[in-house]
Amino acid sequence: MAQSEQELPEGFRQLKTQVAGHTFEESNAEAVGLLQDSRAGCVLKPLGKPECGERELRFYESLASGDNDLALLRGHVPRFYGPLKLVVNRRERTFLRLEDLTRGMRQPCVMDVKMGKRTWDPAASLNKRKLEEAKYVKCKQELGLCLPGFQVYRPSRSDEEHPKEATILRHGKDYGKSLSVEGFKQTMALFFNISRDSRNRRAGTELLLNEVLRQLQEILAWFQRQRQLHFYASSLLICYDYARLGNPPMSQSLLNGHRSKEDDPASWVQVRMIDFAHVYPAEQGQPDENYMFGLRSLIQVVQSILHR
Ligand SMILES: Nc1ncnc2c1ncn2[C@@H]1O[C@H](COP(=O)(O)OP(=O)(O)OP(=O)(O)O)[C@@H](O)[C@H]1O
Ligand SMILES: [Mg+2]
Incomplete structure (x- = not known):
């Protein structure tokens, strides 16, 4: 079945900016990826294998009614709009309705970074554990990070005359699995569009990197205080709009000395x-050192790109 031949409910389409995870497959109607409901500004994630899907649904529901630590986490995850049943390829499935993190972006750059040296959960079989340990070995063991996929807009050759023209570059998990630590760092620099560019673009890049660092530090601050949850095989999704990179906006309010939204x-x-x-x-009220190890090294990588 060609990707375009998927039978989707009216008003929904495949999420074009999906860079990793389970996707639609040509010859397997059972394989379902994320959908987009662009009018509502949300994406729909199919519930995975029964235990996994239920766990994710319970997680989002627990945030909605959660106590202090969980309530504070809400700002660091997509907003959740509840489950929804939809018929896809003639089979009813349950989806999670989530805020589309690329909403409103004209040229969305998206990177999925999987966190932690250990990506198998406490219930994993020995076999699953071995499979996980054999994946993304180089980056995962040293940095506690791996790269299942990304897409980035980059200036096309004619950029000097037509600064708005851009080409898109996409890579999936095979690329990520081949990366050394040095390759990972270079890929991060590529993703943030670090290059010999116009001064304007450099200013935009600096804004971008500082904002990414600010948001990463906030997530780290949350992890440093919480003792409730451990996150295995979870990702950070880094998204930015390439269309805004070359033109940090100079609105009237900024010229007048204050910032608008x-x-x-x-x-x-x-x-x-x-x-x-x-x-x-x-387990035993311990902090999630596994996730924090990856997060700290991601912060270091972004800092080294900013300061080089
Ligand atoms: N809220 C969101 N907004 C925009 N894009 C998203 C959002 N959630 C997920 N995506 C896209 O979909 C991809 C896969 O998402 P996710 O990792 O949640 O699914 P998965 O790996 O298939 O899940 P599972 O491991 O539960 O089977 C992400 O890499 C990202 O490109
Ligand atoms: Mg994933």
Whole structure:
């Protein structure tokens, strides 16, 4: 079945900016990826294998009614609008309705970074554990990070005359699995469009990197205080709008010396935690050192790009 031949309910389409995870497959009607409901500004994630899907649904529901630590986490994950049943390829499935983190972006750059040296959960079989340990070995063991996929807009050759023209580059998990630590760092620089560019673009890049760092630090601050949950095989989704990179806006309000909402880089840069199919209660009230190790090294990588 060609991707375009998927039988989708009216008003929904495949999420074009999906860079990793389970996707639609040509010859397998059972394989379902994320959908987009662009009018509502949300994406729909199919519930995964029964235990995993239920766990993720419970996680989002627990945030909605959660106590202090969980309530604070809400700002770092996509907003959740509840489950929804839809018929896809003639089979009814349950989806999670989530805020589309690329909403409103004209040229969305999206990177999925999987967190932690350990990506198998406490219930994993020995076999699953071995499979996970054999994947993304180089980056995962040293950095506690791996790269299942990304897409980035980059200036095309004719950029000097037509600065708005851009080409899109996409890579999936095979690329990520081949990366060394050095390759990972270079790929991050590529993703943030670091290059010999016009001065204007450099200013935009600096805004971008500082905003990414600010959001990463906030997530780290949350992890440093919480003792409730451990996140296995969870990702950070880093999204920004390439269309805003070359032109940090100079609105009237900024010229007058104060910032408006659209001048705030948070309006075009989003770093959010996603993929909660393997979230477990913390063992013996311990902090999630596994996730924090990856997060700290991601912060170091972004800092080294900013300061080079
Ligand atoms: N809220 C969101 N907004 C925009 N894009 C999203 C959002 N959630 C997920 N995506 C896209 O979909 C991809 C896959 O998402 P996710 O990791 O949650 O699914 P998965 O890996 O298939 O899940 P599972 O491990 O539960 O089977 C992400 O890499 C990202 O490109
Ligand atoms: Mg995933």
